[in-house]
Amino acid sequence: MLIYPNIDPVALSLGPIKVHWYGIMYLVGFAGAWFLSSLRCKKPYSPITKAQVSDMIFYAALGVILGGRIGYMLFYDFSNFIHAPWIIFKVWDGGMAFHGGLIGVILAISLFCRKYKCNVFDILDFIAPMVPIGLGAGRLGNFINGELWGRVTDSSIGMVFPNGGPLPRYPSQLLEFALEGVVLFLILWFISRKQRPRLFVSANFLLWYGLFRFIAEFFRQPDPQMGYMLFNWMTMGQLLSTPMIVVGLIILLYITTQKTQDKVKDNNAAIS
Secondary structure, eight states: OOOOOOOOSEEEEETTEEEEHHHHHHHHHHHHHHHHHHHHTTSTTOSSOHHHHHHHHHHHHHHHHHHHHHHHHHHTOHHHHHHOGGGGGOGGGOOOOHHHHHHHHHHHHHHHHHHHTOOHHHHHHHHGGGHHHHHHHHHHHHHHHTOSOBOBOOSTTOBOOTTSOSSOBOOHHHHHIIIIIIIHHHHHHHHTSSOOOTTHHHHHHHHHHHHHHHHHTTTBOOOTTTOOOBTTTBOHHHHHHHHHHHHHHHHHHHHHHHHHHHHHHHHHHHHO
16 A cells, blocks of 8 residues: 655745645646747747747636636536535635636637637647646646545555545546646647647547546546436546547547548549
């Protein structure tokens, strides 16, 4: 059995001001996205200029925070939200949902594109490889906080979490860090190293994140207020990730079909 490190969630205390590791992880995610965006915007096919990167990250950050919080209240804590809507502002009590953050980012980037008159799909393709940095950092923050732990296990990789009861559990936060953070970043960074058809990178993000999250949910303890949503085994995370997988596959199939048709047309034109 592994030993949980018991890291203090508070990284720094300055009198009454407390800086939490979870907040630092958000800063790491945004800073990493800004740095890589600054590098990627130098490509000749970049849809934005270096001067626009900071503004884009600002819009995306608003989308993540507002969408993540609203999404959590709607997807995971709707009953409490209905009875006490003001709890949406109690961000210090925790509660952020990736799928809500994703919707928030799409809406925020749409506003950014409206301001700069650029194509929203091009910008989503541009930022997709940066997203896993924030996802990975956030999962490390979950691990430090001792939250979102996994299901009970008797395997050698189990560990006892401070708030998870006396039984060892999977460190599912680290599994999600590896899949949604490291592996997803490598996949997206590799395929976006050269110019791709519009929505190709975004579709791969939807597909691979959806698959990785679906797998990780088998090791993660379902949210106590939700339990299993379907078939006595499907969680809310899996339910929300399924449309991502389907949409990603449909977009990739469409792009592949279009490329095949274009090749046929080119061949026919060459023959004639």
